[in-house]
Amino acid sequence: MRVELTPRLQMVAELVPAGVRLADVGTDHAYLPAALILAEKIPWAIAADLRQGPLARARETARQTGLTERIAFRLCDGLSGIRPEETDAVVIAGMGGETIAAILKAAPWLRERDIPLILQPMSSFPDLRGWLQENSFTIAEERLAREGETLYTALLARAGEMEALSPAELWAGRNCADPLRGAWLDQWISRTSRALEGMAQARGEGAAPRRQTLEEVLPGLLTMKKEWEQWQQ
Numbered sequence: 368m369r370v371e372l373t374p375r376l377q378m379v380a381e382l383v384p385a386g387v388r389l390a391d392v393g394t395d396h397a398y399l400p401a402a403l404i405l406a407e408k409i410p411w412a413i414a415a416d417l418r419q420g421p422l423a424r425a426r427e428t429a430r431q432t433g434l435t436e437r438i439a440f441r442l443c444d445g446l447s448g449i450r451p452e453e454t455d456a457v458v459i460a461g462m463g464g465e466t467i468a469a470i471l472k473a474a475p476w477l478r479e480r481d482i483p484l485i486l487q488p489m490s491s492f493p494d495l496r497g498w499l500q501e502n503s504f505t506i507a508e509e510r511l512a513r514e515g516e517t518l519y520t521a522l523l524a525r526a527g528e529m530e531a532l533s534p535a536e537l538w539a540g541r542n543c544a545d546p547l548r549g550a551w552l553d554q555w556i557s558r559t560s561r562a563l564e565g566m567a568q569a570r571g572e573g574a575a576p577r578r579q580t581l582e583e584v585l586p587g588l589l590t591m592k593k594e595w596e597q598w599q600q
Contacts, residue, residue, distance in 0.1 A: 368431035370402040375487065375519045378512035379460050382485045382523045383409065387455035390415060392445060392470060393462055397425030401432050413449055415441040445470035446477075456483040460521070464491030468498035478503060478526045487521040493537040496522075500537075505529035509540045511547040518551050534580065535587025542591045544598050552592045559585045 372380055376399050383389060383403060389412040391400045400412030414425040422442055429438045441448040446457065457477065459467045467486055471477060477484065484504070488495050499506060505527040512519050520540060532541070539555045542548065559581050566578050 370398050370405060370432060372398060372402050374512040374514045378510050378519065379458060379485055379487050379521050382508065382510065382521055383458065384456055384483055386410070388412065388453065390446065390449050390454040390457045392457060392459045394425050395421045397428045397438060399458060400438055401428050401434055404434055404437050405432060411437050413439045413441055413454060415443055415449060417444055446474040451476040451480055454482065456485065458485045460487035461489060464488040464495030468495050481526040484524040485521060486524060487519065496532055496537045499524055500529050500532055503528060509543065511545050511551055513547060518547060518554060533587050534583040535591060538584050539588060539591065542594055548595050549592065552588055552595060556588045556592065559588060
């Protein structure tokens with residue numbers, strides 16, 4: 368069996384340091400650890416999932432690729448079934464940012480051991496970046512990938528203090544020269560603008576703080592888009 372990664376998972380794979388023992392949390396089919404081992408980028412991995420179904424699919428991938436001796440399987444919530452000394456890097460991909468933050472919060476040894484974290488949130492981006500900032504993690508790198516019409520981001524985080532992110536950076540990440548960065552910013556500018564328009568007549572207890580947040584974010588997104596366009600010239 369040959370393992371072909373989607374653009375989203377390929378982006379994640381490229382951020383995994385070479386030679387590490389990897390813990391893939393929420394592994395589903397275990398395509399990521401299998402592809403990395405077959406490419407000889409890593410020697411061994413733990414495939415962890417909360418449910419029996421995905422873990423059964425992961426075992427089948429290992430069987431078909433001949434990797435049953437090089438992938439261990441854990442039925443657990445987050446990192447609860449993985450010992451600190453068993454892994455050198457952790458991937459948490461395909462989950463909401465709040466869920467990823469909760470998994471990290473429950474494993475303080477990640478910061479204590481300076482474990483590289485490769486995180487691929489599907490939502491709640493400001494919640495995840497804000498949690499990392501507040502809990503002494505620094506975002507060393509962010510990447511973007513396009514899969515069909517959808518853009519995805521993945522980030523590499525390590526233990527360490529991070530320069531404070533602006534409101535816009537919490538939502539869209541720091542500016543970079545990535546060729547997809549312009550489209551990523553356009554997406555956030557459009558979402559933020561639509562949200563503000565929709566809240567124009569909004570009333571209620573939570574409307575004013577939400578509107579204020581969006582009004583702080585939008586100018587920063589527009590400024591980052593101008594900066595990115597200047598880099599392309």
